[in-house]
Amino acid sequence: MSSASPxxxxxxxxxxxxxxxxxxxxxxxxxxxxGLSVTLCERGGLPSYVAASHVAAGMLxxxxxxxxxxxxxxxxxxxxxxxxxxxAQELQEASGIDVGYRxxxxxxxxxxxxxxxxxxxxxxxxxxxxVPVARLLPSAARRLEPALAPAIRSAFHAPADHAVDPRAxxxxxxxxxxRAGVVLRTGASVASVAPGGITLADGERVPxxxxxxxxxxxxxxxxxLPGLCVRPVKGQLLRLKARAGEAPLLDHVVxxxxxxxxPRADGCVVLxxxxxxxxxxxxxxxxxxxxxxxxxxxxxxxxxxxxLEAAMAGLRPATPDNAPLLGAWQDVxxxxxxxxxxxxxxxxxxxxxxxxxxxxxPGIDPAFAPSRFAKVMA
Amino acid sequence: MSSASPxxxxxxxxxxxxxxxxxxxxxxxxxxxxGLSVTLCERGGLPSYVAASHVAAGMLxxxxxxxxxxxxxxxxxxxxxxxxxxxAQELQEASGIDVGYRxxxxxxxxxxxxxxxxxxxxxxxxxxxxVPVARLLPSAARRLEPALAPAIRSAFHAPADHAVDPRAxxxxxxxxxxRAGVVLRTGASVASVAPGGITLADGERVPxxxxxxxxxxxxxxxxxLPGLCVRPVKGQLLRLKARAGEAPLLDHVVxxxxxxxxPRADGCVVLxxxxxxxxxxxxxxxxxxxxxxxxxxxxxxxxxxxxLEAAMAGLRPATPDNAPLLGAWQDVxxxxxxxxxxxxxxxxxxxxxxxxxxxxxPGIDPAFAPSRFAKVMA
Numbered sequence: 001m002s003s004a005s006p007x008x009x010x011x012x013x014x015x016x017x018x019x020x021x022x023x024x025x026x027x028x029x030x031x032x033x034x035g036l037s038v039t040l041c042e043r044g045g046l047p048s049y050v051a052a053s054h055v056a057a058g059m060l061x062x063x064x065x066x067x068x069x070x071x072x073x074x075x076x077x078x079x080x081x082x083x084x085x086x087x088a089q090e091l092q093e094a095s096g097i098d099v100g101y102r103x104x105x106x107x108x109x110x111x112x113x114x115x116x117x118x119x120x121x122x123x124x125x126x127x128x129x130x131v132p133v134a135r136l137l138p139s140a141a142r143r144l145e146p147a148l149a150p151a152i153r154s155a156f157h158a159p160a161d162h163a164v165d166p167r168a169x170x171x172x173x174x175x176x177x178x179r180a181g182v183v184l185r186t187g188a189s190v191a192s193v194a195p196g197g198i199t200l201a202d203g204e205r206v207p208x209x210x211x212x213x214x215x216x217x218x219x220x221x222x223x224x225l226p227g228l229c230v231r232p233v234k235g236q237l238l239r240l241k242a243r244a245g246e247a248p249l250l251d252h253v254v255x256x257x258x259x260x261x262x263p264r265a266d267g268c269v270v271l272x273x274x275x276x277x278x279x280x281x282x283x284x285x286x287x288x289x290x291x292x293x294x295x296x297x298x299x300x301x302x303x304x305x306x307x308l309e310a311a312m313a314g315l316r317p318a319t320p321d322n323a324p325l326l327g328a329w330q331d332v333x334x335x336x337x338x339x340x341x342x343x344x345x346x347x348x349x350x351x352x353x354x355x356x357x358x359x360x361x362p363g364i365d366p367a368f369a370p371s372r373f374a375k376v377m378a
Numbered sequence: 379m380s381s382a383s384p385x386x387x388x389x390x391x392x393x394x395x396x397x398x399x400x401x402x403x404x405x406x407x408x409x410x411x412x413g414l415s416v417t418l419c420e421r422g423g424l425p426s427y428v429a430a431s432h433v434a435a436g437m438l439x440x441x442x443x444x445x446x447x448x449x450x451x452x453x454x455x456x457x458x459x460x461x462x463x464x465x466a467q468e469l470q471e472a473s474g475i476d477v478g479y480r481x482x483x484x485x486x487x488x489x490x491x492x493x494x495x496x497x498x499x500x501x502x503x504x505x506x507x508x509v510p511v512a513r514l515l516p517s518a519a520r521r522l523e524p525a526l527a528p529a530i531r532s533a534f535h536a537p538a539d540h541a542v543d544p545r546a547x548x549x550x551x552x553x554x555x556x557r558a559g560v561v562l563r564t565g566a567s568v569a570s571v572a573p574g575g576i577t578l579a580d581g582e583r584v585p586x587x588x589x590x591x592x593x594x595x596x597x598x599x600x601x602x603l604p605g606l607c608v609r610p611v612k613g614q615l616l617r618l619k620a621r622a623g624e625a626p627l628l629d630h631v632v633x634x635x636x637x638x639x640x641p642r643a644d645g646c647v648v649l650x651x652x653x654x655x656x657x658x659x660x661x662x663x664x665x666x667x668x669x670x671x672x673x674x675x676x677x678x679x680x681x682x683x684x685x686l687e688a689a690m691a692g693l694r695p696a697t698p699d700n701a702p703l704l705g706a707w708q709d710v711x712x713x714x715x716x717x718x719x720x721x722x723x724x725x726x727x728x729x730x731x732x733x734x735x736x737x738x739x740p741g742i743d744p745a746f747a748p749s750r751f752a753k754v755m756a
Binding site for chain 1: 616618661662663664665667668671681683685686
């Protein structure tokens with residue numbers, strides 16, 4: 001930006017990662033484990049309170065999320081779900097922080113006939129995709145999860161769709177990165193990226209062997225990659241909590257058309273989430289909160305007995321085909337566009353991008369190659 | 379509490395006021411204006427973020443609040459409502475702060491046939507009490523307040539029931555007290571009161587000519603007046619806000635069975651309030667928030683288009699007959715137990731208690747004499 005930029009202090013790192021959300025941190029950690037010197041720049045603090053991962057519910061739900069149009073995402077999600085237990089274990093050992101990985105399974109429920117028909121179609125879709133799920137009568141669903149309302153019409157069980165606490169994961173990743181020797185720079189807002197380094201908003205240039213863009217929904221706001229196909233999709237969530245001494249409300253993740261409830265080990269329940277195209281707006285609205293509570297209360301009445309700890313909104317980084325952007329493009333490495341699946345896809349993203357940065361073949365499905373939008377993004 | 383209490387610094391004040399909510403501050407201000415030296419003790423900061431007045435909606439609604447069983451409260455409320463314009467004006471001049479006094483009037487609306495019958499009874503009650511209100515057809519109500527839903531069944535208009543911003547009032551009272559020379563002590567938690575002074579939680583004794591207890595729902599937690607008949611009634615409220623550039627949603631206060639919406643000059647709308655007997659609990663619950671939004675959204679659909687700024691809860695200081703405790707009892711002056719009417723009753727309370735402290739006859743209706751509960755409170 002300026003010919004009078006300050007001279008960089010210290011040697012040029014092998015890798016600079018832009019973005020301190022769950023994906024950026026995990027990529028930095030994995031790259032460092034490959035022996036690379038890594039600097040990570042985050043515009044806020046670390047952990048970041050603006051990253052989508054700070055708000056995310058933490059579902060690891062490739063089966064429940066499966067979409068007929070996104071078979072490659074399902075495959076990648078299943079791959080990443082398989083990596084999660086070892087990733088969580090390794091991260092806990094590296095950081096000393098419990099990341100809240102829970103093998104809770106997911107119940108997808110229907111409230112009325114329309115939704116029951118939708119659930120039937122979803123069950124058939126999963127059979128066609130090769131990830132069959134168990135259809136449950138309402139009585140069986142309620143035996144499995146007694147908090148469900150008597151009025152539910154039908155359900156299916158995805159027993160391997162689990163959950164993790166994304167805030168705990170990010171905290172642990174920060175500690176693990178620090179211990180591994182990643183240089184973590186907070187308050188470092190990145191104005192632009194280029195193949196040989198980045199420029200901060202204050203004009204400082206940070207040269208690097210490789211640049212990884214992992215700035216979530218804000219990736220498209222960084223200059224240097226005009227037309228990057230990432231847009232924010234707003235999600236509003238509520239953090240609810242059982243009173244001290246009360247039993248946890250839920251044993252499973254419960255999902256329905258338009259929302260979900262994710263239990264945490266500490267008695268918290270995350271209720272999400274709206275899907276809104278409102279740019280970079282993160283206000284919480286009366287309508288969003290009302291509809292979340294209405295729908296959740298109908299399916300899991302005990303939700304309304306919980307305390308409301310916080311209402312918040314985050315921005316999912318969406319792409320035109322809802323699949324992430326993984327790999328080099330214009331000599332910058334992209335690790336963004338994870339949309340609803342950022343937490344789930346973190347281990348596989350970090351592993352593959354780490355491999356790529358080590359100059360090995362990461363074996364990334366061409367479905368995720370940023371060049372698929374070359375015409376749009378050029 | 380201790381024979382080794384520190385010697386008080388400075389001369390003994392004529393009056394010490396316990397409690398820095400709207401009532402305590404106004405009493406202190408008025409007592410100082412009478413030439414008395416006044417010290418006010420507040421356990422939190424000033425303005426107090428724990429006082430009910432920090433959360434209160436600020437309705438000045440003696441007519442809408444009128445209850446057949448509480449004729450004395452109606453009379454006192456009408457008296458205080460008449461005092462509000464001059465009180466607000468004087469306070470603004472003394473502090474330089476706009477207290478948000480709005481002559482907006484109040485609409486009381488009914489959603490269904492049951493509520494319409496209730497509204498009919500309320501109209502007849504007000505005729506019997508000598509404060510007639512105007513019955514409105516739904517169409518007329520909607521002409522007056524276009525934000526009302528087409529589905530409302532009936533309404534009445536209380537054109538003299540206005541509103542004020544209690545947070546602004548408290549801010550202004552703090553400044554006015556400071557400028558007038560009231561000694562404001564923050565972080566001063568009062569453990570006990572006695573005719574000759576108070577004792578703080580840290581053991582410090584603050585002697586005073588007279589002691590005024592104005593600690594709202596916490597009055598019953600102060601030692602020295604065993605059996606004081608004040609209990610907390612929890613109210614949950616939401617603070618909503620129109621987006622920048624949007625027109626204000628409401629011109630009037632809108633009330634219904636179980637809730638109300640109070641517009642502020644800055645585009646905020648306060649939506650309240652639950653009535654809950656839960657002791658000193660001030661958590662916000664999913665059910666409270668859900669029911670407030672559901673009811674408000676049904677009557678004023680535009681509410682759901684607003685941003686949610688905050689959800690909060692406060693504690694009304696209730697008495698067995700819902701009338702305040704005003705006057706001396708066991709040689710301590712009480713100015714508490716205002717229940718739902720603390721903001722409304724502030725000017726008359728401050729004027730009457732100020733008169734009492736100046737050793738003149740305050741002319742307080744015996745209906746508010748603390749001695750009416752002598753048998754219970756002894």
